[in-house]
Amino acid sequence: MCDEPLHKDHEFFQLTKLRSEPSESARKAGHTGRKMPISTVKMLSGRETNYSGKGRFSSADRSHLLGRYLPVNGPWPVDRMDTRAYVSQFSSDGSLFIAGFQGSHIRIYNVDDGWKVQKDILAKSLRWTITDTSLSPDRRFLVYASMSPIVHIVNVGSSAMESHANINDIHDGLDFSMYAHGAFSFGIFSVKFSTDGRELVAGTSDDSIYVYDLEANRLTSRFPAHTSDVNTVTFADDTGNLIYSGSDDSLCKVWDRRCFATKGKAAGVLTGHLEGITFIDSRGDGRYFISNGKDQGLKLWDIRKMSSNASSFRPRISDWDYRWMEYPPSAKQFKHPFDQCVATYRGHAVLRTLIRCYFSPAHSTGQRYIYTGSHDNCVYIYDVVTGDRVAKLDCHQLTVRDCSWHPYYPMLVSSSWDGLIARWEFPGNEAVPPLKKKNCVVIEDQMFRAIYL
DSSP: OBSSOOOTTSHHHHHHHHHHSOOHHHHHHHTOOTTSOOOHHHHHHHHHTTTTSSSSOOHHHHHHHHTTSOSOEEEEEEEEOSSOEEEEEEOTTSSEEEEEETTSEEEEEEGGGTTEEEEEEEOSSOOSSOOEEEEOTTSSEEEEEOSSSEEEEEETTSSOSEEEBTTTBOEEEEEOOTTSOSTTSOOEEEEEEOTTSSEEEEEETTSEEEEEETTTTEEEEEEEOOSSOEEEEEESSTTSOEEEEEETTSOEEEEEGGGTTTTOSOSEEEOOOSSOEEEEEEOSSSSEEEEEETTSOEEEEEGGGOBSSOOSOOOOOTTOOTTTSOOOGGGGGOOOTTOOOSEEEOSSOOOSSOOOEEEOOHHHHTTOEEEEOBTTSEEEEEETTTOOEEEEEEOOSSOEEEEEEOSSSSEEEEEETTSEEEEEESSOOSOOOOOOOOOHHHHHHHHHHHHHO
């Protein structure tokens, strides 16, 4: 549900339509009006008669066709571990899938080879949990982080299926603590490769953003970015010049690396969330991004609306902690008096952990949808233009912290604190296995014992 659906004249509305609705030539070939959908049969027939003059679908026609087939059938189990799944992502080409668990394991699955485990990594010097992973653009290296200033890097292409740190595989430690004291002076919540694979950017518990040069093998910059934990960082586009960050201080910030030396401060600030920000995903155009917030809202932003300073006033809930308390129903009516977002989407629950959200793939959907995990054990998919909830995927027994949509196929994988990695598809030719929900209290108790005792 969207608080206020995008106006049809808004630029984002028009851009999304251009990416995800059929072209004029497709409509003419299908003999349909502007408001009428074109059937799959007519679109395929039009392609065979070469309506576009190019012998293939345009990117918008392809997105319009594939975007109607949402990955909602299933689920099929990919794997199940006896500890919580914290992070999971497809590689950029969809050939690999990476899942990180609280019990020190990171598994890399070969999607094209029946989801076989290609690499089973036992993490080194893990503190609390694996907080984030990132695969290099060439898919040769994986970095993983935890609540420590050391990020480890692993050669994914090595021959051994099992990778035990410094026993049968090298897990080089990249030290981000150049400006700190002590091995556990801060933790890393978020780490990302740059698009050229030469740098890492990280968000940390000491309210800072760090940049590490992999070629020089050294930390190149650290700047105090927020007034609380930096939970999420990401590059805005392929240039690597702009970085987005989100923090427990409820602010989203935009950083221009070309101005670090002269300004030393954010290029702009975006206000609107009432509580901390758990995750940010860029649309990849250097202009729009989305964020999940502990105020139970997912917001769409346009960085051209950013300001130089943040308003200090916002409604607050006293003595509320999302880690063990429900969000007060009365607080759902609160709104930031200086909200700069484009739209807000609600329905899912952002509680207990840093739940992640994403744009749907450009290739198959034209980024027409946004999707997110949820504390109520489900995955929610929203239409980014209308704000409607178009799907709710329900199979897990505990919080869904992360989820990932295949970059080319109608396939989505959800990962949960119940240890289950589940695959959803359209149409799905396999019989759906009976994934029965057990008593959540029993499972929570068993996981508590396994993790803490």
